[in-house]
Amino acid sequence: MAETYLITGGAGNLACQLTFQLATQNRHIVLLDRADRPAELVSEGCEFVRGDLTSPEDIRSALDKYRPTVVIHFASLLSGNSEVDRPLAWRVNMDGTFNLLEESLRHDVKTFFFPSSVAAYGGSLPKTVPDDFPQWPDGLYGVTKMAVERLGHYYHVKHGLDFRCLRLPVVVSRHAPASAASAYASRAFVETASQGRFRFRVRPTTCPSLIYVRDVLRAIVMLLSAPAERLTQRVYSIQSMSPTAHEIAAAVISRWNSADIDFEVDSIVADLIESWPQELDDTASRRDWGWSPQFDLEAMADDLYSELNSEPME
Ligand SMILES: NC(=O)c1ccc[n+]([C@@H]2O[C@H](COP(=O)([O-])OP(=O)(O)OC[C@H]3O[C@@H](n4cnc5c(N)ncnc54)[C@H](O)[C@@H]3O)[C@@H](O)[C@H]2O)c1
Known part of the structure; x- marks a missing residue:
């Protein structure tokens, strides 16, 4: 039977393009977004469902109905809009993500993917930023990205959720x-x-x-398919x-x-x-799951x- 992948923010830039990568294998892809429809072409056979991350009921009913084994959590207010509407940024990026993680546990989701960002760093930085460099982001978007990195680590360590996260350059x-x-x-x-x-x-x-989108989509698929025993950390940086x-x-x-x-x-x-x-130091990604940009x-x-x-x- 085909595995179900639920992609939040499913109407957006990365989600729509990722459907073509995922469709090459036997998967049922469900795109969830508060928008009316995907902003771009998506691969044949994808299902689109309207839902708002700020509504616990929308999240619960999507997981009840589709029972995904993998959740790819792209829905987010981005950097500019997070500064314009801080309360909404908190509700979507923090409360929405917390509810999605909780429901993922309750519904036995196997793997939860989250895209973090260079914006999770800030302040005075070395030219090449090590994976474990202290994170003091200057913007609210970066604060929420950093916080979800930590939340994901917590859900992995305490509750066994296979949380996998890429800290992405600007795409x-x-x-x-x-x-x-x-x-x-x-x-x-x-x-x-x-x-x-x-x-x-x-x-x-x-x-x-910076990184080109084709490299990002390839990196997401590579990290999702990496054997669990190869992963030595939950949050990986990539550099291009x-x-x-x-x-x-x-x-x-x-x-x-x-x-x-x-x-x-x-x-x-x-x-x-x-x-x-x-620059991000991507040594761990190269070592653990074979990352290199093309x-x-x-x-x-x-x-x-x-x-x-x-x-x-x-
Ligand atoms: N594009 C980049 O440069 C970049 C870099 C690092 C990380 N990321 C992360 O990757 C993810 C996808 O980015 P993108 O470029 O595709 O952005 P995007 O803005 O194209 O897509 C985000 C989607 O989230 C949806 N969304 C927002 N609020 C929602 C809500 N309350 N409920 C349901 N859906 C909601 C939007 O409608 C949109 O379709 C985001 O989490 C972003 O932070 C992107």
Whole structure:
């Protein structure tokens, strides 16, 4: 019988793209989101259900009905919106996650995957941030990510839940939400392809840790399929690339020669992004489950160029 994977935040950027990776094996995929429908294409056979993480009843009834063996918990308020509406960020990112973890235990969920973020770090950081470096995030989103890392560890140690978490760099994806401050690298490609111009709101020297979405989806599948006995920790960092915004601009211009690119720095946005790590130490991921990235800046830019040229957005 096919295993059921329940993906919260199932209408969003990463969830929709992940369905194609998961669909290659015998799985029933259920996408749960408060949105009306998936924002993008999803693989054939996925089921979509409306549900709000802030409603314990919605969570309980989804687990009662679908009895998933794996929960992939993507639903979240992202960094910008978490600052705009702190009470809602707490209800979704903290209360919603707590309720989902509790219901996962009650329903014998085997594996619970959670995407943490570079935003779970902050303050004064070394250039390469070790896995166990003290976490003092500057933003509420990062505080909630860090707290869920700890919650997941607790549910594993005390209650045996197979919690697996990746601390992700900023993800570059053609479907990155336009409103996210951290989406500048994605938007530079998407808006240049569609409008011929892009204005960076970060500094030319801004260079947080970035990763291409194809590498993220591969990493999630790799971590989910890693044998339990290989895992020495519950939260793993992955690293891919750290180009400056200036280098990203050059990669765009070298592919779209007439691109109109400039910088109009918003210091609030730039400062927040510069408070995140430039590099994460991913030694444990390489050692325990064989992680290594396949896309550097040039490979990513080539891939985005061919995708956006064959199927432009907006
Ligand atoms: N994209 C990145 O750069 C990045 C980096 C690190 C971690 N992450 C994490 O990965 C996950 C997915 O990110 P994404 O880029 O796909 O974001 P996204 O905004 O595209 O998707 C998030 C989804 O969550 C849903 N959602 C929000 N509140 C909800 C609620 N109360 N109930 C039900 N659904 C709700 C939204 O409708 C949306 O579809 C998030 O947890 C994010 O924090 C993303």
